[in-house]
Amino acid sequence: METSEAQKCDVAPATATAYLDPNYWDKRFDHEEHYEWFKDYSHFRHLILEYIKPKSAVLEVGCGNSQLCEELYRDGITDLTCIDLSSVAVEKMKQRLSTKGYKEVKVLEADMLQLPFEDECFDVVIEKGTMDVLFVDSGDPWNPEPETVSRVMAMLEGIHRVLKPNGIFISITFGQPHFRRPFFSAPAFTWSTEWKTFGDGFHYFFYILKKGERSSDGTECIEKTDVPSLSLYHEELESEDYLFRTNLDEM
Numbered sequence: 001m002e003t004s005e006a007q008k009c010d011v012a013p014a015t016a017t018a019y020l021d022p023n024y025w026d027k028r029f030d031h032e033e034h035y036e037w038f039k040d041y042s043h044f045r046h047l048i049l050e051y052i053k054p055k056s057a058v059l060e061v062g063c064g065n066s067q068l069c070e071e072l073y074r075d076g077i078t079d080l081t082c083i084d085l086s087s088v089a090v091e092k093m094k095q096r097l098s099t100k101g102y103k104e105v106k107v108l109e110a111d112m113l114q115l116p117f118e119d120e121c122f123d124v125v126i127e128k129g130t131m132d133v134l135f136v137d138s139g140d141p142w143n144p145e146p147e148t149v150s151r152v153m154a155m156l157e158g159i160h161r162v163l164k165p166n167g168i169f170i171s172i173t174f175g176q177p178h179f180r181r182p183f184f185s186a187p188a189f190t191w192s193t194e195w196k197t198f199g200d201g202f203h204y205f206f207y208i209l210k211k212g213e214r215s216s217d218g219t220e221c222i223e224k225t226d227v228p229s230l231s232l233y234h235e236e237l238e239s240e241d242y243l244f245r246t247n248l249d250e251m
């Protein structure tokens, strides 16, 4: 992460629900140039490049001021569209990409709960830490509030709709499989679900949902990976933003 401790104190919200407020993000992005949620590209590049081809049309949802899209671009993936709800994030991202000469990348101000795209137009949709924002006021993570459920479902239904028939949704998150599975496996979706982990200390989750590949009996294909106990990683977690707390559960 490139944001210093002092800068991080300036941008941390008073309450976790601020993460649902576009004004919070606008103010934060006004004076924060780069912050990478859930590790930077170098940590999951080996995973992501398995699923994206150079010709893939890719949508990144909630790009913030992350460098993910530029890293993908440098790896030869140039058909990229980034959206964010924050107009400040969008303007700064446009400027940054233009300065670097990455002019083909499209950056739009848009709400991921109402994606402004036609059906079946992307090969890959990626979100990193963006769905987690929807869980900040979810209440009991085992039994989230109805408002949380409807927001998460609106996001997922939109992503499922804009994916091409064999498209792939990649979700990079702290959200553990037992909290994500009920959403990803909802009957509305035709995607299969598998997940991998990355990270040296705490393991981050890298979900891969392949549209049209759900088995006919509706069961999921879950790649089993040992998940380490959280108690081992307090030091690493303390250096992260406290949005994480809403996603954690002692296993």
Ligand SMILES: C[S@@+](CC[C@H](N)C(=O)[O-])C[C@H]1O[C@@H](n2cnc3c(N)ncnc32)[C@H](O)[C@@H]1O
Binding pocket: 019, 025, 035, 036, 037, 038, 061, 062, 063, 064, 065, 066, 083, 084, 085, 086, 089, 110, 111, 112, 113, 127, 128, 129, 130, 133, 243
């Ligand atoms: C936790 S940050 C993650 C940023 C970036 N993906 C990263 O990995 O560093 C969440 C981002 O989602 C954006 N966001 C929040 N709600 C959104 C919505 N409804 N539609 C689109 N973007 C949203 C915020 O403005 C912020 O940039």
